[in-house]
Amino acid sequence: MSSIYLEEYQSVIKLLRAARHEKGITQAQLAKALDRPQSFVAKIENGERRLDIIEFVHIAHLLSLDPADVLKMVLPKK
Numbered sequence: 001m002s003s004i005y006l007e008e009y010q011s012v013i014k015l016l017r018a019a020r021h022e023k024g025i026t027q028a029q030l031a032k033a034l035d036r037p038q039s040f041v042a043k044i045e046n047g048e049r050r051l052d053i054i055e056f057v058h059i060a061h062l063l064s065l066d067p068a069d070v071l072k073m074v075l076p077k078k
Helices: 007-022 027-034 038-045 053-062 067-074
Strands: none
Touching (some): 007 053, 007 067, 027 053, 053 067
C-alpha cells in the first residue's frame, strides 16, 4: 500500500492544508514561494503526488509550522 493512503500521511496533508487556509494563503501563493507551479500544491493536497520529507519541511516552514510538531500531532504514541 502506498504511503499516501496511510492515515498519518493524510493527517499531515490535512494539517498543512488547514494551516494554509487559516493563513489565507492560496495554492498559487504557496507554490510561488516554493518556486513550483500551482498544480504542484494541488496534486499534493489532492493525493495525486506524494510529498517528500524535504518538501514537507519547506512547506511547514512557509506556513510557520514546526515540522517536528506536525509529526508529533499525527504519529501514534508508542
